[in-house]
Amino acid sequence: MKSMTRLCGYAGKFLRVDLTNERISEETFGEAILRKYLGGTGIGAKILYEEVPPEVEWADPKNRLILASGPLGGTEIPGSGGFSVVTKGPLTNGATSTQANGFFGAFLKFTGFDGIILHGASKEWVYLYINNEIAELRDASNLFGKGTYETENLIKQEHELKERQMSVVCIGPAGENLVRFSGIFADKGHSASHNGPGAVMGSKKLKGIAVTRGKSSLNISDKKNLKVVSKQILEKIKTYPTYKEGTLYVLPALKEKCWLPVKNYTTMIWPIKQDDLDKYESDYIRKYFNAKRNPCWACPQNHVEIASITEGPYKGLVFDMPEYEQLAAWSSNIGNTDVTSTIFLSYLVDNLGLDTNEAGWTISWLMECYEKNILTKEDIGLEMSWGNIEATSKMLKMISHREGFGNRLAEGVKRAAQQIGEEALKCAIYTEKGNTPRTHDHRFRWCEMFDTCVSNTGTIEVHLADFGMTELSGPSHPIEISTAVADTKGWMSFEDSMVVCRFNTKSDLTTLALAVSAVTGWDFTVEEANTAGLRIVNLLRTFNIKHGMSNPRSFEYPSARYGSIPIDGPWKGKNIMLFWDSMLDNYYKKLGWDIKTGKPLPETLIKLDLNNIINDIW
Amino acid sequence: MEIEVKYFTMLREVTGKKREVLAFPDKVISLEVIIKMLEEKYGKAFSKYIYNREKQVRNYLVFMLNNTNTLSLDRFETKIKDGDILSIIPPISGG
Numbered sequence: 001m002k003s004m005t006r007l008c009g010y011a012g013k014f015l016r017v018d019l020t021n022e023r024i025s026e027e028t029f030g031e032a033i034l035r036k037y038l039g040g041t042g043i044g045a046k047i048l049y050e051e052v053p054p055e056v057e058w059a060d061p062k063n064r065l066i067l068a069s070g071p072l073g074g075t076e077i078p079g080s081g082g083f084s085v086v087t088k089g090p091l092t093n094g095a096t097s098t099q100a101n102g103f104f105g106a107f108l109k110f111t112g113f114d115g116i117i118l119h120g121a122s123k124e125w126v127y128l129y130i131n132n133e134i135a136e137l138r139d140a141s142n143l144f145g146k147g148t149y150e151t152e153n154l155i156k157q158e159h160e161l162k163e164r165q166m167s168v169v170c171i172g173p174a175g176e177n178l179v180r181f182s183g184i185f186a187d188k189g190h191s192a193s194h195n196g197p198g199a200v201m202g203s204k205k206l207k208g209i210a211v212t213r214g215k216s217s218l219n220i221s222d223k224k225n226l227k228v229v230s231k232q233i234l235e236k237i238k239t240y241p242t243y244k245e246g247t248l249y250v251l252p253a254l255k256e257k258c259w260l261p262v263k264n265y266t267t268m269i270w271p272i273k274q275d276d277l278d279k280y281e282s283d284y285i286r287k288y289f290n291a292k293r294n295p296c297w298a299c300p301q302n303h304v305e306i307a308s309i310t311e312g313p314y315k316g317l318v319f320d321m322p323e324y325e326q327l328a329a330w331s332s333n334i335g336n337t338d339v340t341s342t343i344f345l346s347y348l349v350d351n352l353g354l355d356t357n358e359a360g361w362t363i364s365w366l367m368e369c370y371e372k373n374i375l376t377k378e379d380i381g382l383e384m385s386w387g388n389i390e391a392t393s394k395m396l397k398m399i400s401h402r403e404g405f406g407n408r409l410a411e412g413v414k415r416a417a418q419q420i421g422e423e424a425l426k427c428a429i430y431t432e433k434g435n436t437p438r439t440h441d442h443r444f445r446w447c448e449m450f451d452t453c454v455s456n457t458g459t460i461e462v463h464l465a466d467f468g469m470t471e472l473s474g475p476s477h478p479i480e481i482s483t484a485v486a487d488t489k490g491w492m493s494f495e496d497s498m499v500v501c502r503f504n505t506k507s508d509l510t511t512l513a514l515a516v517s518a519v520t521g522w523d524f525t526v527e528e529a530n531t532a533g534l535r536i537v538n539l540l541r542t543f544n545i546k547h548g549m550s551n552p553r554s555f556e557y558p559s560a561r562y563g564s565i566p567i568d569g570p571w572k573g574k575n576i577m578l579f580w581d582s583m584l585d586n587y588y589k590k591l592g593w594d595i596k597t598g599k600p601l602p603e604t605l606i607k608l609d610l611n612n613i614i615n616d617i618w
Numbered sequence: 619m620e621i622e623v624k625y626f627t628m629l630r631e632v633t634g635k636k637r638e639v640l641a642f643p644d645k646v647i648s649l650e651v652i653i654k655m656l657e658e659k660y661g662k663a664f665s666k667y668i669y670n671r672e673k674q675v676r677n678y679l680v681f682m683l684n685n686t687n688t689l690s691l692d693r694f695e696t697k698i699k700d701g702d703i704l705s706i707i708p709p710i711s712g713g
Contacts, residue, residue, distance in 0.1 A: 241627040241708040249708075253626045256705040258685050269685075281636070476690070570686040 007031055008221040009071035009520040010039075011109045015135055017128060019204050020061055020120030024135050026113075035522060036609065039070030039114060041097040042497035042536045044086025047117055048095065049539055049613070054547045058090045058196075059178065059203040061121035067169070067184075067209070068115025069105030070499040071519050072512075074218055074297070076230045078237060079501025081106035081297020083115075083169070083186070089195030089458055090180040091358070091412050091435040094544040096195035097457040097493070101296040101304075101501050102187030104167040104211060111214030122205040127155065127170070130211040140207035147351035148172040148185040149319075155210045170208030171198040172353025174400040178202050179410040181358035182400075185350060189320025190296070190304075193355035195435055195458030196412075221521030229515045233504060237300060242503050246303035248282030250324035251331070254440070258569040261333045261441045263386060264364035265429060265561055268441055268569030270332045279339040280327065289343065291321055301503060307343075314344045322346035325439040329360025333439060334367060335386030348393060352400040361413050361429050361436040362399070363392055368427045375420065380405045412436070414559070429562045432555045433458070443566050446576050447481045450583055454485070454556045454598075456540040462488050463507065475571075478579035479586050486590035490533025497536060534591075535608040538600045542610070545599055545617045552598035556584060619645055619700035623656070627708050632663045649681060650694040652704065678709040 006012040013026045029043065037043045044066040056062040066086045073080050083105040089096030108115070112133040125140040143151050152168040159166060167187055174182035175198030183193020184201055220226055237243055254260045255277065258268045278284060285291070289307040296304055305321040326346035336342060349356050363384075369375040370384040377383050381404050382391040398406025409416050413436050417428035430436050435458040442449035451462045462485045491507040498505075498512060505512055509529045516524040541552065549555050557563070557580065565575045588595045592604030602614045624637045633656075640652070653675070657665050670676050681688040681696075682705040688696045698704065 244631075245627060249627045250710055253705075253707045253710060256624060256682050256685065256707060257680065257687070257710075259710070570690070 006219055007034065007520065008219045009516070010034060010219075011112050011114045011216065013113050014068075015113045015116045015130070017116060017118050017135070017137070018120045019118065019122040019126070019137070019206060022122070022137055024137070027117075034071075036532070036535070038494070038497040038516075038532055039073070040068050040084035040099070040497040040499035041086060041493055042070075042532060043115065044068055044084060044097065045095070045536050045539045045543070048086050048088065049543050051117075051119070052088055052543075056088070058088045058093060058200055061204065062119060063088050063200060063203070065118040065197065065200050065204065065206075066115060067104075067108075067118075068499070069109050070114075070497055072498045072500050072515055073114075074106035074109040075220065075226060075515075075519060076298055077226075077500055077505070077515055078230065078233055078301075079296055079299045079504040080499070082190075082499050082501060083108070083192070084496050084499050085184055085192040085197045087197050087200045088547065089197060090178075090199050091195045091414075092433040092458050092544075094433065094458070094547055094549060095456055095540040096197055097496060097540065098183075098192040098194040098197060098459060099496055099499060100169070100184070100186045100190040100192040101299075102167065102190040103164065103213075103297050104169050104186045104209075105499055106297045107167040107211045107213045109214075109218060110216050111211050112216050116209065118201075118204060118206065121203060125176075125205050125207050127208040127210060128206065129159075130209070132212065132214050133216075143170075143207045144176065145173055148353050149188055149351050151208055152188055155208060159210070159212070161212065164213065166210055166212050168208055168210045170353075171201050171206075172351060172400065174353040174410075175199055175202035176207070177400060177402045177410070179354065179400060179402065180412045180415070181355040181362075181410075182353050183355045185353055187296075189350050191350065191355070194357075196355070198353050198355075220519055222518045225518035226515065229511060229518055233511060234300060236506075237504055240301075240503070240506075242301055242303055244302050245282040246301065246305070246321070247324035248285055248321070248327075251280050251327045252277060254324075254328070255332075257444070258571075259441055259444050260328055261364070261439055263335050264333065264361070264368045264427060265441060265443070265564060266368060268443070268566050268571065272332075272337045276337045276339075280331070280342075285321075285339065285343075289321070294320070296501065299501065299504065303503060309340065309343070312340060314340060317344065317347060319343070319347040320350065325360075326350075326356045328439040329356050330392075333360050333364045334392060336389065337387070338389070341389040345389065345392060345396070348396055352396060354396065354400060357439050358412055358436045359396065359399070360439050362409050362416065363395065365413055365417065365424075365428050366395070366409065369420070369424050372423070372427070374423045374427070425560075427561055428559055430559045431455075431562065432557045432559070433549070435459070437562065442562070443564065443574070443576065444569075444571050446478065447485060449558060449562070449576065450482060450587075451485050453558050454584070454587060456537060456544055461492050461537065463492065463502065464488065475574050478576070478583050482583035482587040483590060486587050489537055489591060490530050490535075492533070493536040494529045494533030497532065531608065535610060538605060538608055538610060539613070541600055542605070542613050542617055550597075553584060553588075553596070556598060619647075621652075621698055621701070622703045623652075624703065624705040626706070628667055629664075629706055629708075632660055632667055646697045646699050648694065649683070649688055649696045649698060649704070652698060653694070680707040681705070682707060
């Protein structure tokens with residue numbers, strides 16, 4: 001192990017775990033590297049780029065799985081306890097960056113590590129145990145087949161530790177069985193699941209990582225200034241809609257805006273009775289399901305809650321309160337108007353270790369195929385009619401265990417639809433890169449549909465609503481939308497390199513740059529933050545180009561259904577595809593990318609101090 | 619005429635209700651007038667929620683009339699008539 005002077009803001013070491021040879025070592029990064037790539041997504045992108053060559057596929061033991069905190073991790077900045085996951089993912093077969101909140105990142109830093117680099121594959125199922133700078137691989141045979149909630153409980157029981165004495169990240173049966181849309185779950189119900197990192201973890205036969213709450217203190221350069229910045233963030237948080245209700249307010253509000261995904265985009269109008277809709281209101285859900293505050297690290301918001309069901313068929317269930325995307329996936333999108341079964345399916349998906357977005361689109365697509373007789377009960381083995389909760393529940397388990405027709409669906413919407421045929425493909429919602437969008441109807445939100453399709457990482461990379469920008473009407477402002485996506489492109493990548501919760505910091509570079517300066521002692525500017533974000537975006541894009549997307553432009557389109565023309569609702573008849581190519585032209589131009597292919601131009605890479613990767617793609 | 623107004627998040631605290639029916643003697647009324655009327659009814663807390671320091675309506679708020687964004691109609695000049703449903707919606711974060 002190399003010795004080093006510990007930089008402010010950093011624990012100072014990364015843990016490297018070679019699962020094939022059961023070898024664990026530590027390594028460090030110098031200040032210049034850390035300032036350039038920061039942490040979380042940034043440092044993960046650097047490691048991925050340098051250590052994973054194009055011939056390495058996602059399930060290859062040589063693929064890397066990097067989990068990292070950032071310089072703000074574990075500080076008093078609200079919601080700074082999460083972690084970012086970077087790997088080569090199974091849906092796009094390209095770069096992945098996905099984050100989960102909770103405590104894991106903070107506890108990891110208190111234990112003396114900024115992140116973990118995993119490679120190789122174990123012969124037997126193991127979990128990684130980290131306790132005060134000691135790391136070891138432990139037998140996980142008793143955990144095999146267990147859900148994410150049970151796995152966490154069993155590991156804590158083994159170590160006789162309570163909830164906040166240890167943080168566990170793990171996979172469920174879906175990750176074990178290499179379902180392409182399986183996630184990594186942390187602290188019961190927090191998921192990093194875009195682009196299937198759970199399957200990468202499963203391919204390494206790593207069931208989980210458990211880190212005790214370490215005793216190392218963080219080295220902060222200017223505690224007084226950090227307190228000032230944190231206070232500013234706290235004051236702003238009190239004005240956010242999520243402060244008192246989390247995302248529970250979103251579903252009824254989106255119903256009003258016709259932004260909810262309804263029955264796989266076959267309509268924009270959700271026919272639900274007012275009495276049933278009232279049960280999706282936060283006050284009803286909280287009261288009926290006995291919600292109790294269960295916030296993430298240093299978070300003042302009434303967002304994350306533990307809840308339970310005390311009557312009916314799901315009696316006894318204790319679960320993390322679902323977020324908007326889960327509520328939408330398991331209600332309007334599958335033709336269900338019963339809140340209790342919506343919540344049950346949300347829990348089930350978390351416990352099985354599936355990504356709720358891709359899982360929701362898979363089931364809604366299957367239901368449409370069933371309705372249209374493209375697939376029959378004989379094909380599927382179940383009656384997949386709209387709103388059939390029992391069949392949905394069974395199918396989610398079949399997917400997670402790759403049983404029967406579930407094995408086909410475990411490949412994700414795009415691949416499953418391609419296998420079935422042309423009519424099935426017409427109904428499927430996905431991007432040409434291979435992933436599905438978040439659980440919204442983006443035919444109203446052109447900004448988000450565009451960003452989803454041009455994303456490098458299998459999820460959105462820009463969120464204009466969170467940036468406090470005016471909602472741009474799609475048909476009136478298509479070019480302005482692509483400009484806004486380009487102008488803010490680096491913001492979220494920078495924030496994900498800090499690994500702080502977007503609900504708290506809202507990608508506000510000014511505040512975040514002040515926080516970085518206070519923590520590290522660097523004179524860190526907004527410009528430097530934006531440049532770092534764009535560097536990460538360009539690095540991941542170049543990774544994808546090297547790994548098969550040699551002409552990114554050809555992949556940056558929605559599927560026919562995803563980019564379809566709404567047949568009803570406020571955007572009836574509006575067609576984003578009329579503008580798509582001009583939006584791409586403008587977007588590439590703004591970012592300094594080749595208009596014909598979407599590849600970063602050499603001069604762009606030079607500006608971002610990425611000279612060393614130019615020859616990889618030009 | 620009567621219209622229904624729906625509130626979300628903090629506006630529910632300000633108004634003490636999720637939705638309400640408002641009655642007017644006029645047959646048609648503009649969105650701007652309705653906002654002013656609600657301001658008079660609910661006072662400073664309502665104004666603070668709706669307006670920024672420059673007394674402009676906060677750009678992140680969305681006013682939906684019968685499921686259509688008034689931005690794509692006539693914004694604050696949009697005419698509201700009997701039976702219409704107006705929803706005042708805060709910025710939306712998924713997650």
